[in-house]
Amino acid sequence: MLRSFFLFLSQQRTLRRWFETSPLSGKLTKRFVAGQRLEDALAVAQRLHAEKILTTLDRLGENVTTIAEAAVARDNYVAGLQKLIPLNIGGTVSIKLTQFGLDFSVDACLENVRPLVAIAKAGGSRIEIDMESSEYTDRTLEVVRRLHQEFGCVRSVIQAYLKRTAGDIDSMCQAGIPVRLCKGAYDEPETVALASKAAVDANYVAQTKVLLDRGAYPAIATHDEKMIAATVDHVKARGIRPDQFEFQMLYGIRRDLQARLVQQGYRLRLYVPYGEAWYPYFMRRLAERPANVFFLVRNLVRK
Ligand code: FDA
Numbered sequence: 001m002l003r004s005f006f007l008f009l010s011q012q013r014t015l016r017r018w019f020e021t022s023p024l025s026g027k028l029t030k031r032f033v034a035g036q037r038l039e040d041a042l043a044v045a046q047r048l049h050a051e052k053i054l055t056t057l058d059r060l061g062e063n064v065t066t067i068a069e070a071a072v073a074r075d076n077y078v079a080g081l082q083k084l085i086p087l088n089i090g091g092t093v094s095i096k097l098t099q100f101g102l103d104f105s106v107d108a109c110l111e112n113v114r115p116l117v118a119i120a121k122a123g124g125s126r127i128e129i130d131m132e133s134s135e136y137t138d139r140t141l142e143v144v145r146r147l148h149q150e151f152g153c154v155r156s157v158i159q160a161y162l163k164r165t166a167g168d169i170d171s172m173c174q175a176g177i178p179v180r181l182c183k184g185a186y187d188e189p190e191t192v193a194l195a196s197k198a199a200v201d202a203n204y205v206a207q208t209k210v211l212l213d214r215g216a217y218p219a220i221a222t223h224d225e226k227m228i229a230a231t232v233d234h235v236k237a238r239g240i241r242p243d244q245f246e247f248q249m250l251y252g253i254r255r256d257l258q259a260r261l262v263q264q265g266y267r268l269r270l271y272v273p274y275g276e277a278w279y280p281y282f283m284r285r286l287a288e289r290p291a292n293v294f295f296l297v298r299n300l301v302r303k
Contacts, residue, residue, distance in 0.1 A: 002290040007187040010283030019279050031295050032252040032285050033060070034274040038080050041274035042087065044251070049089040052262050054246070054269035056128050057084060058094040061277040067108060070101035074112045078119060085123035092155075093120070094128040094271060097140050106139055110146060117151045126178075128219075131157040133186040134193070141168065148177045155219065159184030160204035161193045169207050173214040180219035180248060181207055185284045205230045212240055219269065221248035223257060232266075242266050250285070 009015060019025060026036070034044040038059075045055040059077055064070045077093060084091045093116075100112040113127070120127050129144050131137065144156040156177050158168050161184035172179045183200055184193070194200050204227050211218035212234055220231050228247065235245070246267035249258055261268050273281055286292050 003287045004187055006283050006287035006290065010280045010287070016279040020276060025278070028296055029278050029282055031292075032250070032273070032282060033278050034251060034272050036274065036276050038076075038083065038274065041080070041272055042083060044272050044274075045084065045089060045091055046087060048270055048272070049087075051259075052268075053258065054090050054092075054267065055272050056092045056094045056248070056269055058130075058271055058273040058281075060273050060275035060281050061099045062096045062132065062280060063098045063103060064101065067101055067104060070099065070104075070108070070112050073099045074116060077116050081116060081119050081123070081125065085119070085125055092126040092128050092269075094130050096130045096132055097143055098132055098136065102136060102139055102143070106142055109139075110143055113143065113147065114150070117147050117154060121151045121153045126153045126155055128155040128180060129157060131159050131182075131184075134162060134188050137162070137164070137168075144177060145175065148175065154178075155180055157182060157221075158207070160207055161188065161200045163192060163194060165203060165207060166210075169210055169215070173210065173216075176216045178216045178218065179211055180221045181211060182221040183224075185288065201226065209234050212245060213238065218245045219248045220245060221271075223249055223254040225257065228257070228261070253285070 019028070034041040041057050045057065048055050057080060059073070059080060061073055064073060077095060081093050084093065095113070095116070097109050097113070100109050102109040117127050127147070129140060131140055141156065144154055147154045154177070156172055157180045158165055158172065159182055169179060181204065183204055194203060201224070204222070208220055208227065208231055212231070220227070222228065234240070242265050246269050247261055248269045248271060251270050251272045258268055258270070
């Protein structure tokens, strides 16, 4: 109920404009967002590197309304990647294809993304392609497949809550495309998504095992201790080394668990968002855990 409420709020444009331009926005978001500028995100990435944590940078934004806006998003990402690569900290960037023009056409989007992927390839980095709501799944996977054929340095995100997921994971494994498996963060109808948390969790564990056994360097993206324990059990049983996969988590969430995994010798990459268009991302984090509203209030009252 609260989850749907926050997901509904995440799509309200007037609220979004109000919050994003509010003088309180820095205080509101500092737990989950690295800052408004690229420099803030690079500083966080370097600090994490010193703590043996890898980074994937996300310049916040989605659903551009003109091709010109998509080109601006691409240029911002290019600038970010060009500063990230020389830091030599194994960083990648994560993008949303609706920010690169997917609403116009697959070809327009591909044209925009290619220069970024080419820079990643030349610099030994990777582009991680986030998965948005289910209306975009087919088109996103088509872009991923074409970029994989052309460049090879992309990772696809697959959401365990979708009923189609086993088939998508199988085809990603067959094509040798690395996958980040997450549970899924959008409000989806029961026609396409599993209805209960128990079913999503069971699918998550089943697909994690498929990826660990057959996938190309999978990323297990979750803060759920049960999912993590199932992963650890499986890799131990199969003799899969810690350098053959990575865990991924979101910046600011379950920092205790993050530290524990690193201490146990596992690879961990944090998804580090930055930029001014933080509202939809932030609302999805509240939807996942409405108790995060308390962090928010605490940050607001702190000097
Ligand atoms: P679950 O929601 O069951 O939470 C398990 C536990 O984790 C909670 O009990 C709580 O302790 C903690 N937790 C989870 N979320 C929290 C929050 N917001 N604040 C505080 N604690 C929290 N989704 C998507 O649709 N497309 C995408 O491309 C991505 N990309 C992505 C990248 C990475 C690196 C991560 C970690 C996640 C995503 N996601 C995503 C989001 C994902 O789908 C999912 O919504 C969240 O990860 C929450 O699911 P959990 O697996 O953590 O489990």
